[in-house]
Amino acid sequence: xxxxxxxxxxxxxxxxxxxxxxxxxxxxxxxxxxxxxxxxxxxxxxxxxxxxxxxxxxxxxxxxxxxxxxxxxxxxxxxxxxxxxxxxxxxxxxxxxxxxxxxxxxxxxxxxxxxxxxxxxxxxxxxxxxxxxxxxxxxxxxxxxxxxxxxxxxxxxxxxxxxxxxxxxxxxxxxxxxxxxxxxxxxxxxxxxxxxxxxxxxxxxxxxxxxxxxxxxxxxxxxxxxxxxxxxxxxxxxxxxxxxxxxxxxxxxxxxxxxxxxxxxxxxxxxxxxxxxxxxxxxxxxxxxxxxxxxxxxxxxxxxxxxxxxxxxxxxxxxxxxxxxxxxxxxxxxxxxxxxxxxxxxxx
Amino acid sequence: xxxxxxxxxxxxxxxxxxxxxxxxxxxxxxxxxxxxxxxxxxxxxxxxxxxxxxxxxxxxxxxxxxxxxxxxxxxxxxxxxxxxxxxxxxxxxxxxxxxxxxxxxxxxxxxxxxxxxxxxxxxxxxxxxxxxxxxxxxxxxxxxxxxxxxxxxxxxxxxxxxxxxxxxxxxxxxxxxxxxxxxxxxxxxxxxxxxxxxxxxxxxxxxxxxxxxxxxxxxxxxxxxxxxxxxxxxxxxxxxxxxxxxxxxxxxxxxxxxxxxxxxxxxxxxxxxxxxxxxxxxxxxxxxxxxxxxxxxxxxxxxxxxxxxxxxxxxxxxxxxxxxxxxxxxxxxxxxxxxxxxxxxxxx
DNA sequence: TTGAAAGCGCTAACAA
DNA sequence: TTGTTAGCGCTTTCAA
Numbered sequence: 001x002x003x004x005x006x007x008x009x010x011x012x013x014x015x016x017x018x019x020x021x022x023x024x025x026x027x028x029x030x031x032x033x034x035x036x037x038x039x040x041x042x043x044x045x046x047x048x049x050x051x052x053x054x055x056x057x058x059x060x061x062x063x064x065x066x067x068x069x070x071x072x073x074x075x076x077x078x079x080x081x082x083x084x085x086x087x088x089x090x091x092x093x094x095x096x097x098x099x100x101x102x103x104x105x106x107x108x109x110x111x112x113x114x115x116x117x118x119x120x121x122x123x124x125x126x127x128x129x130x131x132x133x134x135x136x137x138x139x140x141x142x143x144x145x146x147x148x149x150x151x152x153x154x155x156x157x158x159x160x161x162x163x164x165x166x167x168x169x170x171x172x173x174x175x176x177x178x179x180x181x182x183x184x185x186x187x188x189x190x191x192x193x194x195x196x197x198x199x200x201x202x203x204x205x206x207x208x209x210x211x212x213x214x215x216x217x218x219x220x221x222x223x224x225x226x227x228x229x230x231x232x233x234x235x236x237x238x239x240x241x242x243x244x245x246x247x248x249x250x251x252x253x254x255x256x257x258x259x260x261x262x263x264x265x266x267x268x269x270x271x272x273x274x275x276x277x278x279x280x281x282x283x284x285x286x287x288x289x290x291x292x293x294x295x296x297x298x299x300x301x302x303x304x305x306x307x308x309x310x311x312x313x314x315x316x317x318x319x320x321x322x323x324x325x326x327x328x329x330x331x332x333x334x335x336x337x338x339x340x341x342x343x344x345x346x347x348x
Numbered sequence: 349x350x351x352x353x354x355x356x357x358x359x360x361x362x363x364x365x366x367x368x369x370x371x372x373x374x375x376x377x378x379x380x381x382x383x384x385x386x387x388x389x390x391x392x393x394x395x396x397x398x399x400x401x402x403x404x405x406x407x408x409x410x411x412x413x414x415x416x417x418x419x420x421x422x423x424x425x426x427x428x429x430x431x432x433x434x435x436x437x438x439x440x441x442x443x444x445x446x447x448x449x450x451x452x453x454x455x456x457x458x459x460x461x462x463x464x465x466x467x468x469x470x471x472x473x474x475x476x477x478x479x480x481x482x483x484x485x486x487x488x489x490x491x492x493x494x495x496x497x498x499x500x501x502x503x504x505x506x507x508x509x510x511x512x513x514x515x516x517x518x519x520x521x522x523x524x525x526x527x528x529x530x531x532x533x534x535x536x537x538x539x540x541x542x543x544x545x546x547x548x549x550x551x552x553x554x555x556x557x558x559x560x561x562x563x564x565x566x567x568x569x570x571x572x573x574x575x576x577x578x579x580x581x582x583x584x585x586x587x588x589x590x591x592x593x594x595x596x597x598x599x600x601x602x603x604x605x606x607x608x609x610x611x612x613x614x615x616x617x618x619x620x621x622x623x624x625x626x627x628x629x630x631x632x633x634x635x636x637x638x639x640x641x642x643x644x645x646x647x648x649x650x651x652x653x654x655x656x657x658x659x660x661x662x663x664x665x666x667x668x669x670x671x672x673x674x675x676x677x678x679x680x681x682x683x684x685x686x687x688x689x690x691x692x693x694x695x696x
Numbered sequence: 697t698t699g700a701a702a703g704c705g706c707t708a709a710c711a712a
Numbered sequence: 713t714t715g716t717t718a719g720c721g722c723t724t725t726c727a728a
Contacts, residue, residue: 013705024715029707039713059473060417061705063408064720071451071473079427080437080636089428092454101470103419103449106440122449125407125419266642288428294614361721372699377723387697409721412704 012053021049032057063125071101072315073123076132077109077198082258082287083155083304084132090308091130091153098316100127109198111135118147128315133157134198145329149318153311155302156204158331163318165310165332167302172336173208174215176254176282176300179338181216183346185252185280188213190220191264192256194227202256205284205300209254224250228260251279252344258285262293265343269294280344286337295342303334310334360401369397380405411473419449420663421471424480425457425546430606430635431503431652432480438656439478439501446664448475457546459483466495476663478656481505482546493677497666501659503650504552506679511666513658513680515650520684521556522563524602524630524648527686529564531694533600533628536561538568539612540604542575550604553632553648557602572598576608599627600692606633610641613691617642628692634685643690651682658682 014025014032021028023042030036031046038046049055063069074091076084088104095102105122107113114133123129128149133140134157141159144150152164180188190209192202213220224247255261261283268275275281275295283290286301310332321327362380366373371390378384379394386394397403411417422439424432436452443450453470455461462481471477476497481488482505489507492498500512528536538557540550561568572595603609609631616623623629623643631638634649658680669675 015705025706026708026716027714030714033707035707037713042713056469056472058412058705060408060411061720062707064406064412064705064722065707067720069408069473078437079433079440085427085433088452089426089454092427092452096454096470099469101451101453101473104436104440104452105449106437106444121404121447122444124404125417125449263640270642292611294618362723363721373722374700374724375698378698381723383723385697390697406721409704410723412706412721413723415704 073129169204170208173205174212177212188252189224258283298344421477442660517552518556521553522560525560536600537572606631646692
């Protein structure tokens with residue numbers, strides 16, 4: 001049985017092209033792959049035959065021989081979560097530019113599923129895998145090293161055992177603290193996701209923020225560290241209660257994620273507290289909506305675009321080199337940017 | 349050179365397993381595929397050998413022989429757009445359950461890119477393609493029929509030429525009208541995306557709504573049909589201006605998409621018009637945020653989950669049947685649901 | 697029920 | 713610069 005995509009008209013093979021062009025299949029292969037010089041006149045003749053027969057290389061055969069697929073895997077928690085959705089978008093775009101296909105697999109951030117990514121049957125035929133892990137630890141990464149080319153691409157999770165590209169979320173968190181302090185805020189609070197799900201994802205920015213405050217001699221009281229559930233948080237009543245933002249002395253709020261920040265904005269508005277006049281708010285992620293909220297949200301752009309771009313480049317590079325070449329794990333850090341918008345604007 | 353995923357330890361092949369089990373490769377193949385009965389004792393021996401060698405079938409070789417890949421393609425405008433993101437999520441989940449991989453390709457809703465989907469190199473090796481088209485017309489679909497198994501899976505776009513699964517958006521639009529009328533509203537307005545980009549996507553629900561109003565003898569004046577840009581709409585100032593919702597007589601608003609509706613909600617709130625007291629608002633899409641807005645949004649769930657599930661089932665079925673079997677195009681309609689929330693609640 | 701063997705279409709080593 | 717050819721690992725026909 002022929003491939004599904006090829007049923008219609010029996011597809012042309014190298015052999016057909018060779019016959020039509022009056023050369024050997026070797027020559028056709030050379031023309032197609034451009035790996036070996038071919039005389040111009042021959043090339044033209046072959047090209048014509050290819051054109052005429054609408055020849056397309058059979059990927060499976062090529063793969064069977066060469067081991068390359070031009071397919072990469074992208075494993076992430078869930079395309080529904082803003083940060084990962086935007087990572088997916090960027091990876092897809094970067095891969096497209098390089099004429100590679102992307103197989104997407106969702107892990108739901110589940111530890112077991114993340115662990116089994118490199119051995120997943122769904123990813124068995126890929127050249128390399130971009131893994132946006134949120135639950136794995138260094139131990140897991142060590143176990144994974146030495147398998148297929150693998151690049152870690154979360155904003156926060158990095159490793160010494162395998163390639164990783166991340167944002168320096170610690171520095172970003174510290175930068176948020178500095179920004180808040182620089183605009184005259186002195187009594188900040190933090191909102192973080194309560195479900196300890198995906199702790200690694202939020203840890204860096206949290207510690208960075210605390211460090212930034214500590215630099216200025218500020219320590220947060222327990223009551224100014226609020227934990228809440230990201231999703232439930234969306235419902236305003238719940239958020240208001242959770243937030244206890246009746247705390248009147250708080251003059252700045254760092255929400256560890258944009259969704260959290262957006263929820264806070266709504267809640268504060270409903271509660272009659274003015275942003276940024278009474279209270280500055282900063283998020284993290286620079287998701288699309290953050291530019292359209294009321295007021296628009298100051299946030300950190302963790303450089304998802306750049307992370308994606310680099311991750312794809314790293315994979316491509318690893319794949320390029322043959323098994324022989326041992327390249328030690330590389331760690332690459334992408335620049336974050338603090339996007340200043342209305343929610344922290346200095347007023348009157 | 350070996351496949352990337354297989355470099356580590358030279359992977360076992362059928363031959364290795366056969367040697368270890370003391371049978372021919374034919375028998376091992378039979379055990380692996382379960383296609384032909386195998387004596388129980390033989391089966392056990394082979395299974396042990398497989399286990400011991402950690403044998404995994406080589407997908408490329410299998411594909412080269414059989415033409416199947418267990419990979420399907422998903423082509424959609426952009427994983428960043430709520431409806432398509434949720435479609436992607438559902439397709440990924442459905443495919444995962446069937447142990448299939450999904451290659452995702454973004455078209456940006458661009459006509460040319462949608463047209464070239466079936467012949468795209470990125471999708472050359474898939475068994476079938478789920479296409480969420482927004483710009484193609486019946487003519488394009490006809491041109492595509494007869495190539496790889498292909499299923500159309502937008503909420504609105506259907507075809508006579510190829511398999512399609514959609515929601516009955518016309519009925520849904522009409523249902524919205526009925527709901528609004530049933531709750532006592534008499535002077536509705538519509539907001540639709542102004543950029544005529546992806547017209548097909550919005551056409552059904554729009555016409556359905558109009559038909560529903562017509563049933564009750566209502567015709568909308570021009571001034572009550574507002575066009576606006578989905579994204580710019582997010583900025584409140586822009587929206588307010590665009591909306592001209594100073595129109596004081598309007599008591600109901602049908603926004604053809606949830607994002608539009610959510611924007612309207614914010615705008616109305618800022619303008620001091622109360623929802624649902626002064627004005628009812630209905631969206632379309634049932635995107636996650638619609639459940640968390642203030643007030644929560646009444647909207648239509650076009651059954652994206654079911655669409656995805658069915659699309660995957662249709663593809664799997666098409667792939668199952670060999671080329672010989674001609675199955676005529678099938679059209680499948682999925683149930684929509686009107687999700688009643690606060691924004692249309694009857695008050696007082 | 698099992699074995700032997702013929703390719704699927706391609707890449708690349710070896711020859712010319 | 714080009715031709716010849718040996719497989720890559722698997723499925724499947726034909727025989728036994």
